[in-house]
Amino acid sequence: MTYQCPFCLIPGGCSKLRSLRTDSPRLFGHGLTASFLRDSSQREQFYLGSCSELFLHEAALDHAFRMHVENRQFLRYMKTTLYWKAVRADQEHRRDLQRIIPSADVPEPEQELIPDSNFQLPEDAAKRLTKRQLQVLRLIYEEDLLLHEAGKRLGITQQAVSASHRAALKRLRS
Known part of the structure; x- marks a missing residue:
């Protein structure tokens, strides 16, 4: 995916964006960065933070990226937790099924019972x-x-x- 700064409108991106791309090629190929840049508002935040001279835009980009990472970590944690809760619930259910005696609900006639004195x-x-x-x-x-x-x-x-x-x-x- 090619990223072009919408604020500079220079073909191929502004010099800051180009230098960022050449200095950190793995940054754009990383899954976390790619998922961050998929969202249009976050992509705009990225361009503002990368190309702007204002510290305010850098701080906003830093905060937005930190929130994105925390959300991803939280979602991963929740997904793992829910998965293992489901596994444990299934194990408990299977264990409970093994405890149930299949014929316990069927009353036996008195004549079929074996007296203890025999x-x-x-x-x-x-x-x-x-x-x-x-x-x-x-x-x-x-x-x-x-x-x-x-x-x-x-x-x-x-x-x-x-x-x-x-x-x-x-x-x-x-």
């Missing part, structure tokens, strides 16, 4: 467990107690109940 450990499996592990499994699965409740009943800590429970399940799997 829990029976096979004899060969029970022989592989220690007395404590067997007690822990019965309290947790037959009586449906929580770990700390089973610990109170057995007179041991919740951590000991948890360790016995893990060890029992590990033995049963092997």
